[in-house]
Amino acid sequence: MAERIEDRLKRMIVERLFLKRAPDEIEEDKSLINAYGVDSVSLLELVVGLEEEFGISIEDDEFRVEHFETVASLAAFVREKMG
Amino acid sequence: MPGTLEEQVEIGEGTELLRGTLHRPAGTPRCAVLFCYPLFEERKSSCRPLVEAARHLAGAGCAVLRFDYRGCGDGPGDFEQYAPSDWLADVDAAAGFLIRHAPAIPFGLLGLRFGANLALQSARRLPAAFAVAWEPIPEGRAWIEEELRRKMVREMMTFGRSRASRGALREQLERGCLVDLDGYPVSPRLFRELCGDVPGETGSAHPPVLVVHVGPRDPPAARLAALRDRFSSAEFRTWRALPFWNRIGLTDCSALIRTTGDWIERALT
Numbered sequence: 001m002a003e004r005i006e007d008r009l010k011r012m013i014v015e016r017l018f019l020k021r022a023p024d025e026i027e028e029d030k031s032l033i034n035a036y037g038v039d040s041v042s043l044l045e046l047v048v049g050l051e052e053e054f055g056i057s058i059e060d061d062e063f064r065v066e067h068f069e070t071v072a073s074l075a076a077f078v079r080e081k082m083g
Numbered sequence: 084m085p086g087t088l089e090e091q092v093e094i095g096e097g098t099e100l101l102r103g104t105l106h107r108p109a110g111t112p113r114c115a116v117l118f119c120y121p122l123f124e125e126r127k128s129s130c131r132p133l134v135e136a137a138r139h140l141a142g143a144g145c146a147v148l149r150f151d152y153r154g155c156g157d158g159p160g161d162f163e164q165y166a167p168s169d170w171l172a173d174v175d176a177a178a179g180f181l182i183r184h185a186p187a188i189p190f191g192l193l194g195l196r197f198g199a200n201l202a203l204q205s206a207r208r209l210p211a212a213f214a215v216a217w218e219p220i221p222e223g224r225a226w227i228e229e230e231l232r233r234k235m236v237r238e239m240m241t242f243g244r245s246r247a248s249r250g251a252l253r254e255q256l257e258r259g260c261l262v263d264l265d266g267y268p269v270s271p272r273l274f275r276e277l278c279g280d281v282p283g284e285t286g287s288a289h290p291p292v293l294v295v296h297v298g299p300r301d302p303p304a305a306r307l308a309a310l311r312d313r314f315s316s317a318e319f320r321t322w323r324a325l326p327f328w329n330r331i332g333l334t335d336c337s338a339l340i341r342t343t344g345d346w347i348e349r350a351l352t
Contacts, residue, residue, distance in 0.1 A: 016299045018325050033240075040240045041329045044233050045299065052303065063235045063245035 005075045008053060013071070016049045017042045028071040043068060050074070056081040086110075087141040094150060094180045101173055102157040103150030105184065106141035113144040114212070114351055115185040117178050119198030119205070123230065123267050125328040126155060129195055132327055132336040136193070139340045140347070146185040150177045163261060163268040167201070167276040174205045182210070189213070189351055191290070193343065196220060196328055203292065203314065211290045213350040215343055216317070218297045218326070221309035224278040230264055233329075237265065291350045292317035295339065297324055318346070 010023035019026075019036060032038040038046065046068070047058055056078065067077040086109025094101040118133055120126050137147040151158035152173045154165040174192075182190055189212035194202030199216035206214035220226045231252050235245035255262050256274040263269075294310060294317040296302045301321055302310070311319070320342065327334035 040237045044236045060248040063239045065243045
């Protein structure tokens with residue numbers, strides 16, 4: 001069975017941002033900024049990670065905080081981009 | 084470091100004095116190293132690691148000079164007046180100062196990001212025995228795009244969404260207008276020169292070069308190929324870490340600093 005987008009995202013977030021926790025410890029509805037300390041600096045790393053991991057291109061008008069709030073919202077955004 | 088000395092120095096004459104810190108080792112220095120700093124916000128976040136690197140190298144017997152370019156940090160003038168060609172001249176002036184203060188010993192450069200590019204360019208012209216480049220920028224235009232993107236991410240965090248598109252900002256620059264990059268006024272001249280490619284090593288003798296990629300994973304194949312293409316005879320290493328020049332808070336760079344110090348030691352033998 002193909003890996004869930006949410007699980008790929010969690011793995012990517014932990015790896016790219018050097019979070020000191022296991023991917024499955026990240027809760028999908030918790031704020032990445034408030035609960036996991038993602039800041040503007042690491043957010044750009046996340047953007048690059050999304051593009052490389054999922055083969056998508058994030059357009060300028062898609063830089064909206066609601067897309068990046070949680071793993072759940074990121075996954076919905078990625079699904080939309082991947083069609 | 085016990086026995087080392089740090090002194091504030093002024094470089095040059097007249098009204099455009101550069102300012103820096105000279106780290107003197109205990110005893111006669113074995114080599115002299117000029118640090119070339121990054122630009123924009125990267126300079127701020129990397130300040131402490133570069134101080135620690137300078138102290139480590141001074142502890143190992145190197146005389147180290149850290150300095151600020153014109154328009155940056157403690158440097159004279161305003162940022163928008165200057166461009167890479169001016170900062171290359173600043174590297175020349177600082178190198179001359181360091182070589183005069185530590186004559187007859189090997190001289191080298193260590194640069195981070197944009198400073199790595201300046202260090203590599205300068206190593207081809209100056210009497211350099213070695214050069215170290217921490218995460219050089221293989222393509223200036225791609226870097227500017229990344230900085231514009233970073234601006235958009237910051238706007239998103241502040242206002243909920245980005246305000247201007249990269250296209251609009253780029254157009255402003257190409258039309259000859261200043262663009263604010265988080266308080267740094269990027270002039271059209273700066274933009275043009277930053278978008279110019281870093282010269283490669285072809286056709287001229289060059290000293291030993293260490294290029295270190297710093298990132299959370301191995302560089303994408305295309306990026307690595309671009310670096311290898313530009314700096315074909317360099318030794319390449321990877322240090323797995325978040326880009327500390329973009330981080331809020333301190334990053335422990337001791338592993339990178341030790342590796343660099345060991346490499347310089349070998350380059351001198």
